[in-house]
Amino acid sequence: MIRFLAVCLLASVSVFAAGFPHGSDLPHHPGAGGPGMLLDTPPFTPGYHNGEELNCSDCHIMHASMQHDYGYDDEFDYPINIIPPTEKLLKAPSALQLCLNCHQDKVGIPDVIGPDVNGGVLRAAGQMGDIDAINDNGHNLSSQPGELCGRCHFGGEFHTASVTCVDCHNPHGTRYYRNLQWASDPQHTPPIVAFVNPGASGLQKYQQANVKYGGPGSGAGQPTWREVTNICIDCHHTLIDAGSNGGRYTNRDLNYHWNRHPSTNTEWGAYRPISGLPDDPAYSADSLNWYQGEGSEFSIGRMPFMVTEAHDYQAASEVAFDNEVICLSCHAAHGSANAFxxxxxxxDDSTPLHTAGCRQCHNNVANDLP
Structure with a gap:
């Protein structure tokens, strides 16, 4: 299946892209997902919404009424009636409201909005803001976000575009990390993989300290599973290019003086290790500082990174000069308490700290700071 930009923008993209490097690349390659890839995928223990943990009556109601409470940990008082009856037999007026019946301020369940009711230190995905409000600290969350393409194109604006939980998470499970999926083509999503500390239990599995990231390498015969940030391409494709030297979005003239910060995208063969690449004529990153991890900039914790060809948590935890930069290195997927x-x-009022995230990889251009 050609994914959403191919459907929405095929004619205009083919004309516009003719003069640009990598101009015909689409957000995801047709046929990049689907069955037949599981043997090359790292093993993963499915969580809730999968297998025996996929309970139909948690989310669906057959005839818009339910007489008995079978111990659901939700916001409903039983017996319940859904008036008027909802689409897809949902137990709430929208998928978002249904998700938040469990995932907002419920002790013992991953909390996705605002401060963590479970007292977690730092959730791997961060936190969402208020529903139906512009959130400058992350994704806008809405129960009625509209058609996917139209949120940013054809009259939609990126600043006001909203998401809903089931854009990125499959409520019926994927058998892989956080049930992540391509918003534009869930059916053909390849396994999306991250690694959870096997020693973590309960809600500790959702803490950033217990989640590490891996991805396929660049050589021949590499597996076809993808890193977590592969799903970001759907909406944020103008921040990423194919090829390690960028293209029309990130480095239009291919001179290695980047217009937008490069990041790794294995599907398009774009790898950006902190140490740079052998053919980089000039590079402003400080891989030694990153590896040593000793300055004040690391007081905020080491930024997340990706390890190519890592197939387990231990391998994905290895700090090295050539760790890869991904979207989640700087940004929390849901959002955070900070801008963007x-x-x-x-x-932050402290100069060393308000530049801390940048300095972990670029301390060589700010070496007069402690």
Whole structure:
């Protein structure tokens, strides 16, 4: 299946892209997902919404009424009646409201909005803001976000575009990390993989300290599972290019003086290790500082990174000069308490700290700071 930009923009993209490097690349390659890939995928223990943990009556109601409470940990008082009856037999007026019946301020369940009711230190995905409100600290969350393409194109604006939980998470499970999926083509999503500390239990599995990231390498015969940030391409494709030297979005003239910060995207063959690449004529990253991890900039915790060809938590935890930069290195997926969902506070009054996230990889251009 050609994914959403191919359907929405095929004619205009083919004309516009003719003069640009990598101009015909689409957000995801047709046929990049689907069955037949599981043997090359790292083993993963499915969580809730999978297998025996997929309970139909948690989310669906057959005839818009339910007489008995079978111990559901939700916001409903039983017996319940859903008036008027909802689409897809949902037990709430929208998928978002249904998700938040469990995932907002419920002790013992991952909490996705605002401060963590479970007292977690730092959730791997961060936190969402208020529903139906512009959130400058992360994704806008809405029960009626509209058609996917139209949220940003054809009259939609990126700043006001909203998401809902089931854009990125499959409520019926994927058997892989956080049930992640391509918003534009869930059916053909390849396994999306991250690694959870096997020693973590309960809600500790959702803490950033217990989640590490891996991805396929760049050589021949590499597996076809993808890193977590592969799903970001759907909406944020103008921040990523194919090829390690960028293209029309990130480095239009291919001179290695980047217009937008490069990041790794294995599906398109774009790898950006902190140490740079052998053919980089000039590079402003400080891989030694990153590896040593000793300055004040690391007081906020080491930024997340990706390890290519890692197939377990231990391998994905290895700090190295050539760790890969991914979207989640700087941004929390849901958002954070900081502008743009950043993992550090760029408004901090302390100069060393408001630049901390940048300096972990670029301390060589700010070496007069402690």
């Amino acid at each position: 969902g950043l993992r550090w506070n760029p408004g």
